[in-house]
Amino acid sequence: MMILTLEVLPTWGVLLTVGLGVLACLAFRAIYNIYFHALSKIPGPYLWSASRLPFIYSLLNGTIVHDIQGLHQIYGPILRIAPDEVTFARADAWTDIFPLRSDRFLKDPVWWKRQPGSPASLISAINPETHTRMRKALAPGFTARALIAQEPILQLYVNLLVERLVEQATKKYDINGVGFDIAPWFNFVTFDIFGDLGFGESFDCLQNSRYHPWIALLFNSVKAASFVAAARFYPLIELLLMKCIPPSLKKMQRDHYLQIVNKIERRLNFELERPDIMSHVIAGRDNEAFSREEINATFMVLTTAGSETTATVLGGTLNYLVLNPDKMATLVSEIRERFNSYETITLEALRALPYLNAVISEGLRLCPPIPWILPRRVPGTGDTVCGVWLPGGTPVSIQVHTMNRDPNCFHLAPSFVPERWLPSETDDPDSPFFHDQRNAFQPFSVGPRSCMGQNLALAEMRLVLAKLLWRFDFQAVPGRELKWEQLRTFLLVEKKPIMFDYIQQQHPPGHVFAAQHRVSIRPTERSCYPPLRTGKWKWRDSVPAGPRERKGDIVNEQHNTALTFHGFVEANSSEF
Numbered sequence: 420m421m422i423l424t425l426e427v428l429p430t431w432g433v434l435l436t437v438g439l440g441v442l443a444c445l446a447f448r449a450i451y452n453i454y455f456h457a458l459s460k461i462p463g464p465y466l467w468s469a470s471r472l473p474f475i476y477s478l479l480n481g482t483i484v485h486d487i488q489g490l491h492q493i494y495g496p497i498l499r500i501a502p503d504e505v506t507f508a509r510a511d512a513w514t515d516i517f518p519l520r521s522d523r524f525l526k527d528p529v530w531w532k533r534q535p536g537s538p539a540s541l542i543s544a545i546n547p548e549t550h551t552r553m554r555k556a557l558a559p560g561f562t563a564r565a566l567i568a569q570e571p572i573l574q575l576y577v578n579l580l581v582e583r584l585v586e587q588a589t590k591k592y593d594i595n596g597v598g599f600d601i602a603p604w605f606n607f608v609t610f611d612i613f614g615d616l617g618f619g620e621s622f623d624c625l626q627n628s629r630y631h632p633w634i635a636l637l638f639n640s641v642k643a644a645s646f647v648a649a650a651r652f653y654p655l656i657e658l659l660l661m662k663c664i665p666p667s668l669k670k671m672q673r674d675h676y677l678q679i680v681n682k683i684e685r686r687l688n689f690e691l692e693r694p695d696i697m698s699h700v701i702a703g704r705d706n707e708a709f710s711r712e713e714i715n716a717t718f719m720v721l722t723t724a725g726s727e728t729t730a731t732v733l734g735g736t737l738n739y740l741v742l743n744p745d746k747m748a749t750l751v752s753e754i755r756e757r758f759n760s761y762e763t764i765t766l767e768a769l770r771a772l773p774y775l776n777a778v779i780s781e782g783l784r785l786c787p788p789i790p791w792i793l794p795r796r797v798p799g800t801g802d803t804v805c806g807v808w809l810p811g812g813t814p815v816s817i818q819v820h821t822m823n824r825d826p827n828c829f830h831l832a833p834s835f836v837p838e839r840w841l842p843s844e845t846d847d848p849d850s851p852f853f854h855d856q857r858n859a860f861q862p863f864s865v866g867p868r869s870c871m872g873q874n875l876a877l878a879e880m881r882l883v884l885a886k887l888l889w890r891f892d893f894q895a896v897p898g899r900e901l902k903w904e905q906l907r908t909f910l911l912v913e914k915k916p917i918m919f920d921y922i923q924q925q926h927p928p929g930h931v932f933a934a935q936h937r938v939s940i941r942p943t944e945r946s947c948y949p950p951l952r953t954g955k956w957k958w959r960d961s962v963p964a965g966p967r968e969r970k971g972d973i974v975n976e977q978h979n980t981a982l983t984f985h986g987f988v989e990a991n992s993s994e995f
């Protein structure tokens with residue numbers, strides 16, 4: 420007993436001394452951060468200015484945009500959110516951080532650092548030359564002209580969505596109209612469209628009415644990215660975290676990546692002319708603008724950037740519409756009066772619908788899928804943002820969620836008022852919306868790293884909303900309304916079920932239905948040798964369906980003696 424005490428006492432003594440020493444260092448550091456740091460004059464709460472920990476807690480909790488919004492309300496639009504970091508909720512931050520012609524404020528490596536040996540993607544590339552090279556190679560796939568060629572692909576999947584929802588509505592109606600959750604369906608359609616545009620093969624989510632397993636895993640990896648970023652603030656913790664990842668998880672990650680690599684491999688080997696995004700990358704490959712590894716990494720992240728974002732805005736917008744039946748009624752009238760048949764709903768016609776476009780702008784304002792723009796680093800020895808000088812290397816970000824809901828920027832800021840975007844309000848000095856700070860609203864960001872998919876996203880949203888509202892009436896489920904502004908954020912918005920009471924089918928008078936099934940053969944797989952070189956096979960070649968085929972069936976079409984294609988029966992309007 421005696422011996423034990425003698426041995427233990429000094430150990431405790433040492434531990435206590437070390438502990439007190441560490442505490443003293445932390446206290447000294449906190450005091451330095453609050454009062455003597457170069458950012459000490461920037462407004463912000465003491466705790467967040469003293470240590471990175473409150474920021475990390477908020478990030479991991481998924482409440483970061485709400486917590487920061489609350490802090491902006493107290494401290495104003497320029498806010499210190501960590502000892503060495505500042506965030507902005509002011510319109511001029513867009514032009515200061517993302518000047519149109521230069522790429523001086525580079526992406527912060529904390530968020531974009533790559534694992535050793537892994538290639539850069541368009542989105543993760545920090546080096547401006549690498550980024551510009553990749554962006555140039557991809558740009559032709561995102562022009563307005565490219566979109567015209569891609570319209571049949573969009574129409575195909577939006578029709579399939581409508582068809583699937585007809586089936587759902589019938590099922591739900593039979594069991595007394597309990598509602599259903601539409602949120603996954605918006606993911607199904609946007610992922611399928613991107614699958615087709617990016618890899619030449621859909622993820623078949625609509626076909627199977629469920630997530631492709633690859634996509635289900637993807638959501639987890641987006642969430643995990645917040646945790647990895649949090650660990651990066653403490654290199655020792657990052658190192659431990661990386662060492663602790665079990666081999667099974669690493670294998671899962673690898674397999675996930677390899678599935679995309681295989682899809683890309685198949686697409687690069689097609690020798691078919693398709694109006695998709697990859698065709699432009701293939702066309703430019705002689706210039707070596709993109710290495711194979713860079714293509715893999717880019718299309719992997721593009722799958723999320725090009726699908727989850729659009730699905731979020733669609734879900735949020737429809738949610739606001741059902742909660743505002745007067746706005747819904749105005750939109751439904753505009754759509755149903757403009758189109759007397761479902762088939763005449765085209766992208767070109769939709770661009771000219773003022774209320775639809777105003778609704779989408781309002782949806783983007785209140786439901787931004789990227790609620791805060793991740794930090795950029797202040798260049799060189801320092802620069803000025805919103806009139807405040809900041810030392811070089813300071814991470815600076817933009818709070819989209821806060822700004823879009825700020826009453827100083829928008830009249831009736833928290834309310835869903837599409838009218839604010841109509842020329843009748845924006846051009847009338849007597850309108851309360853005339854003074855809205857429309858330059859604060861940059862849903863696709865600005866400058867050299869702005870969204871490449873803006874045209875595509877707007878086209879998808881117009882088409883999905885117009886076709887759904889032409890076809891169905893939507894109502895909220897009393898007591899199950901979703902409060903969008905409360906959704907958590909893990910880099911992207913974490914969606915919850917968006918419930919509707921029922922979907923009622925519409926049969927507008929005078930609508931002419933197509934008479935015959937058509938089969939659209941979508942080449943997804945080349946299963947035989949020799950490879951097709953004739954170029955005869957064209958996108959969306961159609962043949963009449965055989966007597967046993969039903970819409971949605973997978974069919975095999977013998978194209979010639981050497982080749983078999985897999986395709987599926989296109990959405991069939993004769994059953995609407």
Ligand code: HEM
Nearest residue numbers: 542724725728729732793862863864868869870871872876
């Ligand atoms: C409503 C839907 C969408 C919204 C609101 C949106 C918004 C944004 C924003 C704010 C950024 C800048 C992020 C940053 O700088 O940190 C961005 C970047 C990007 N977006 Fe989108 N996006 C949408 C849909 C799409 C789609 C459909 C695609 C493509 C299929 C796409 C492709 C990209 C790409 C490639 C970038 C990175 C550009 C670069 O770094 O050069 N986005 N998007």
